[in-house]
Amino acid sequence: MASWYRSIGEVITLTLHVQPGAKRSEICGLHGEALKLKLAAPPIDGRANEALLKYIAELFRVPVRQVELRQGAQSRHKVVAVTDSAIQPESLLTDQ
Template sequence: MSDWLRVAPDGRITLTLHIQPGAKRTEFVGLHGDALKIRLAAPPVDGRANEALLKFVSEALGLPKSSVSLKSGHSARRKVLELAGTTAEAVVRCAHAE
C-alpha cells in the first residue's frame, strides 16, 4: 500500500493527510510527500476545518460520520484519520476519482 494509507490487522484503516484549509472548494488533490493532500473550503477556526474534513471523508466514502475519527493533528495541517467499515481499495479509488 501507499505510505499515506495503512491497514491494521483488525481492518481499521489509517490515513496520513496534509490539509489545506481555507481553499476555494473541498477536494482530494493528490500526494504531498508521504501524505494525501485534501483542500478544505472551511477556515481553520474553532475546529471548523476538522469538522469539515470528517464530513468530507465520510461522505466521499459513503460511511457514517461515526466511522471516521481524527487520531492526531487536531491543530496541525498534518492529520491522521482512522476509518472503519471500508476497504483500502475503496479509499484509493475515492482519493483518485476526484
C-alpha cells in the same frame, strides 16, 4: 502499498496534509507521504476538523461517527481513521 494509508482489519488509517480555507473541498493528490486535501472551511474553532471528518465520511461512504481524528487537531498534518468502509483508499486518487 501506498505510504499514505494503512489498512488493518476493519480500520483504514489515512495520513493527510490538509489545506483549510479553500474555495471548495477536493483531493489534490499526494504530498510526500500524505494525501493532500483542500477544505472549504476556515481553520477557526475546529470548523476545518469538523468539515474534514464529514468530507472523509462522504468519500468513504460511512457515517461521520465511523471517522476519527487521531492526530493533528491543530496541524495541517493529520491522521484519520475510518472504520468499516468498502471503499479502497487508492480509488480516491483515480476518481479525481
